[in-house]
Amino acid sequence: MGKTIAEKIISSRAGRQVQAKDIVVVDVDVVMAQDGTGPLAVSQVEKMGFSKIKKPSSSILFIDHAAPSPRKELSNSHMVLRKFAQQTGAVVSDVGEGVCHQLLVEQYVCPGDVVIGADSHTCTSGALGAFATGMGSTDIAVGFALAQTWLMVPETIHINLQGTLPKGVFAKDIIIDLIGKITSDGATYKALEFSGSMLETMTIDDRFTISNMAVEAGAKTGLFPADQVTEAYLAERGRKKCFQEIKADADAAYVQTIDMDCSKLEPMVSKPHTVDNTVPVDQLDRISIDQVFLGSCTNGRLGDLALAAEILKGKKVASGIRLIVVPASREVYLKAIQKGIIEVLTQAGAAVMAPGCGPCVGVHEGILGDGEVCLSTQNRNFKGRMGNPDSYIYLCSPATAAWSAVKGYIADPREVWA
Amino acid sequence: MEQKKLKGNSFKFGDDISTDLIAPGRYFHLRSNLAELAKHVLEDADPQFAKKVKKGDFVVGGRNFGLGSSREHAPAIIKLAGVGAVLAKSFARIFFRNCINVGIPALICDTDQIDEQNLLEIDLSEGIIYNRSKDTQIQFNPLPPVMIKILSDGGLTEHIKKNKGFNL
Numbered sequence A: 001m002g003k004t005i006a007e008k009i010i011s012s013r014a015g016r017q018v019q020a021k022d023i024v025v026v027d028v029d030v031v032m033a034q035d036g037t038g039p040l041a042v043s044q045v046e047k048m049g050f051s052k053i054k055k056p057s058s059s060i061l062f063i064d065h066a067a068p069s070p071r072k073e074l075s076n077s078h079m080v081l082r083k084f085a086q087q088t089g090a091v092v093s094d095v096g097e098g099v100c101h102q103l104l105v106e107q108y109v110c111p112g113d114v115v116i117g118a119d120s121h122t123c124t125s126g127a128l129g130a131f132a133t134g135m136g137s138t139d140i141a142v143g144f145a146l147a148q149t150w151l152m153v154p155e156t157i158h159i160n161l162q163g164t165l166p167k168g169v170f171a172k173d174i175i176i177d178l179i180g181k182i183t184s185d186g187a188t189y190k191a192l193e194f195s196g197s198m199l200e201t202m203t204i205d206d207r208f209t210i211s212n213m214a215v216e217a218g219a220k221t222g223l224f225p226a227d228q229v230t231e232a233y234l235a236e237r238g239r240k241k242c243f244q245e246i247k248a249d250a251d252a253a254y255v256q257t258i259d260m261d262c263s264k265l266e267p268m269v270s271k272p273h274t275v276d277n278t279v280p281v282d283q284l285d286r287i288s289i290d291q292v293f294l295g296s297c298t299n300g301r302l303g304d305l306a307l308a309a310e311i312l313k314g315k316k317v318a319s320g321i322r323l324i325v326v327p328a329s330r331e332v333y334l335k336a337i338q339k340g341i342i343e344v345l346t347q348a349g350a351a352v353m354a355p356g357c358g359p360c361v362g363v364h365e366g367i368l369g370d371g372e373v374c375l376s377t378q379n380r381n382f383k384g385r386m387g388n389p390d391s392y393i394y395l396c397s398p399a400t401a402a403w404s405a406v407k408g409y410i411a412d413p414r415e416v417w418a
Numbered sequence B: 001m002e003q004k005k006l007k008g009n010s011f012k013f014g015d016d017i018s019t020d021l022i023a024p025g026r027y028f029h030l031r032s033n034l035a036e037l038a039k040h041v042l043e044d045a046d047p048q049f050a051k052k053v054k055k056g057d058f059v060v061g062g063r064n065f066g067l068g069s070s071r072e073h074a075p076a077i078i079k080l081a082g083v084g085a086v087l088a089k090s091f092a093r094i095f096f097r098n099c100i101n102v103g104i105p106a107l108i109c110d111t112d113q114i115d116e117q118n119l120l121e122i123d124l125s126e127g128i129i130y131n132r133s134k135d136t137q138i139q140f141n142p143l144p145p146v147m148i149k150i151l152s153d154g155g156l157t158e159h160i161k162k163n164k165g166f167n168l
Ligand code: SF4
Pocket: A065, A099, A100, A101, A119, A121, A296, A297, A298, A356, A357, A358, A360, A361, A378, A379
């Protein structure tokens, strides 16, 4: 019997051949926590009685959720992380570097790695062909101390992406549509594995967006094969050496296969307060918005900002709308400056923030007022997510976000190219 | 797992109770002060919950309890508030794992058979929930052996400390 990508990677790290449902202790290659989960992980490492960590150079603490810090309690938490790094040799990614998941794919993760992170969207790195999954602080503390974790080898749902996307429809629409179909817990304990002819035209940024949201269907990770697109991405960053080709065996066993004809897709929106509450944008009533957020680990990458700039060039954000833009990383930010994207967005009326999570998790930089509506390119719209349980979050692609910012209500981005 | 009986009243919640509802992001700054954060536990699902809950009571959810963020603070403050176990029809994966790691039982069962403020007695080793208010019994799925081991050691930190590594 052939193997899925998940089974292949876990077999290599467990040191024996495994299959779905096996429970194994595996070596992990990259371990991370962020400023919301890191302080608890640090104190758990100490409670377990460890003064050293196993692989300091691939143990990373990201200061991104509340960066720069909006209040002293969080500044103190940041100090805990910096001190731990000093003592153990772990790496700190400090204020201004960007969102953990973006930095992981840019700098740390290689195809074939097992990656664990104290952040649910750690599944993003699955786009590079790594088995990457989110866990809690105590699991991550063990990861820091021992460079090991235990896990159940997941069964895999195969997503076969065919066709090419129509104008105005993007990777974000694929994953929103898919989550609507799978539902918020339809893939619990399972891995999603993407393949199909569509991958040939898909950028690596698109893959990151899709893998990022695998957890919104309950999945453990969202895997793409590591192919020439992956290799080119790594080579651009001087990391070609860490490339290896990874793909599922032709006779791998899947629990389910979902065929998607991407040429039939429409721009999609997730309505409040769950991600699987999806609808094509043209079936929405006219929804007025107060704030638009372009950014996050889902859609704060260069291609996303460039697309928004293409739409916003020479236009203005509608009056009464706040457009908040947060590049996902310093690399993204610099390239967006060099390409004139930041200038276009700023002239259109955007408030551009330092790389990081921005307003995504309701800590700072755009908390919503009572009854307000935000249209966001992030991955989650749960009640209270953006800091106020009495507000409403709709999720969409960067194109839908940018065009809606111009119109002042949730609008169909296909109008841009009509 | 050791012979363990739990007794308390149920607090009923619906489907898709996210970690944002359990430990809201606006209290992000309290994450290093769990006792303070626990005063806001489940606040966005039931603003009065933290005031009403008593030691040993149960949080009873529907489908996909604990979806969303990996924040272990969510089950940690449920435990800190005195809750004896979390019951749901199904759990989100990371939350479920975090419950075991922090040492609070997370039990999968048909929670439609439990209403608000039912008196429950749970026998962890038998795998049975006795609903004393309705005079009924509900079975719950046994935990995987790995998790039973971690839970009976008192959580993952204690397990690792005791064994100087994994002993699963
Ligand atoms: S951008 Fe949002 S979803 Fe992504 S890591 Fe930050 S808070 Fe989490």
